[in-house]
Amino acid sequence: MEHTTEILRQLFVLLFAAKIGDEIFKRLGQPPIIGEILAGALVGPAVLGWYDVNSETTLFAEIGVVLLLFQVGVETRLHDLVKVGPSALAVGALGVALPFAGGFALAGLLGSPLVVAVFLAAALTATSVGITSGVLRDLGALGTQAGRVILGAAVIDDVLAMLILAFASGLAAGSASLDRIAVLVVVAVVFIGIVLIGGTRILARRRAILTDPRFAETPFLPGMIIMLGLAALASQIGLAAIIGAFLAGMVVGESSERHALEAEVAPVAAFFTPFFFGFIGAQVDLGGLADLGTLALVAGVTAVAVGTKFIGAFIGAIRLGTAEATLIGWGMVPRGEVGIVVAGLGLQIGAIEGQLYTVVVAMAILTTLIVPPFLPALVRRSGARGTLAGGVGPDVRTGDEED
């Protein structure tokens, strides 16, 4: 009883604090995820100490990020990866390649070992689909050409980042042997291929298969079972659990009752993800930012993160014109959760140290904070504002808020 009481109290404190952080940041017009992370840092061991990092809170954080990536997967259509065409592909690929190269080169300059370099590079790659689409939604620019390219590119970007993460995890887990890495890459690619192609084929043939069981009025519970199963399986074969959850979401999202599924996944994810973001914050060593060397590193990493992502995405979108490419490049800059997930994973498995983790979290926060103030002008200049016509799918708009 004592222990249960204590855990319930900690979960209450973290959820309450995260939602206060969310509220404050929403009112300031800033991304609420940042508020949740800072709230977690405040109530966590570094400051108030009302919340511990223990096996139960770690499980809640893990399930939180598994659900987040499952939700992103559900909202991601395989055919969108194909449909968005050359622009999104170029923006996504260059927007991953340049930050990865930049992060790797920076780590080389700092004399970091290979595994650290790969984790830093991986943490710089992924644009946050959640943050980008949230900002564009506020601007009413989701249905524009630039909005669609950014969404499509962010999806491609996420998948590439996950492949890089699989590579980085294998590198950290195994030895540096190229054979083993090659095997892991093959295993990862085969796993992803079988799940995606096999899963989507089964669902393409019988789109209502997930609601065949009588316990399943919607694909929700079958989806949760598949999510936990593929997360465990991915983790078992050396990938990150979140990769399995993302793939599960992509496959289950092919179901004929996707909207019922999304409506049911949303509250579960809304309940759980604050435990993840709060937990992320609780792991940040705020004191670690107090010395000049670390601050210089934050400045350097952030500059590389912003510069490489902007230039990569800009080049990828250049055929759409300078104004459009500038908007797209800038819109791709926010990192948010994926960078933090990668860095958190690196920290958890001992591949990177607390200082670099703190630096990456600071970078993710900074890249997310600097983007929104400039977007309205860029949207106006690209002439992209206005047309909110269909084509983005209702998933993107269901979260519309009153403000």
Next chain:
Amino acid sequence: MEHTTEILRQLFVLLFAAKIGDEIFKRLGQPPIIGEILAGALVGPAVLGWYDVNSETTLFAEIGVVLLLFQVGVETRLHDLVKVGPSALAVGALGVALPFAGGFALAGLLGSPLVVAVFLAAALTATSVGITSGVLRDLGALGTQAGRVILGAAVIDDVLAMLILAFASGLAAGSASLDRIAVLVVVAVVFIGIVLIGGTRILARRRAILTDPRFAETPFLPGMIIMLGLAALASQIGLAAIIGAFLAGMVVGESSERHALEAEVAPVAAFFTPFFFGFIGAQVDLGGLADLGTLALVAGVTAVAVGTKFIGAFIGAIRLGTAEATLIGWGMVPRGEVGIVVAGLGLQIGAIEGQLYTVVVAMAILTTLIVPPFLPALVRRSGARGTLAGGVGPDVRTGDEED
């Protein structure tokens, strides 16, 4: 990573097994909760050993039952406790008093200590709102007079059972000193009174208060925060966490956006409660039912449970006529989750032993299994079938299934 993989695998196994059990029992026309419990017993330590009882799976089970009671609370209106009138009150009160007295007397005959007697008696009291309303829904008899009395009585019954549970918990936690028990009862009553009266007054004055924060488009996240907070607080002052969760649900259910809340709580509860029922099953010692003494005890406890509940409820409803009273009495017999919760709590805090726990679970399963086959004839005989007219509130019908 190893540990996370293992926990994800166990959660997957339990959820998958529970839903297969659910499916089999639905197809057999039996209550799916029983299928989930038996599935948990199958994959648990007693049989296959694919699932452990450890701190993480215990937390998931605890959150599962907290969410279940929160959901029951949301679906329970304070004014329904008043509105259903004398019949429901008489059925509820007598339907608790007689089983309590019967359980207490039976324990006395067996020479059990006071705390065991109180826990056994408490475990016999509460009708399962979920199971009863599920069975009536299948019969299309929720909107009838008998249906409303059963629902109202089940609610009163639940509240009384919780007061008894608070008393039993205090008895087990503290000494047998009457002073301390009196203090606990006073603390419990004051806590419940302040939460219910204070909470509902605040919400009565400003029914939209829960959606004032910008992070709250619906009362869902504020509700989850209040649920965790009151569960932790109830646990802190010596009550069961589920009592806090139930009260939180009752209060939050007063919100003007109750239906949005219910729609969002439903998937979270649907995801979590199988971890609770499966966990319950995993704790049953099936081997323990193998000896004749235990089987005799199961028969005795079940006979007392069925007889006292039927007679108590029948007397309470007698003014409505014999046919109606027979239907109501029989409809109140299923125990299900609340009895198991009480017994599980008793086991957890060491108030009762594994044998008695197994006996109570067997009793809950048996009382739940014997009711459905006889209900259709009783409904026909009471002439209660038909009128599905309003008044039961949409919450009761949203779960309607296609079969």
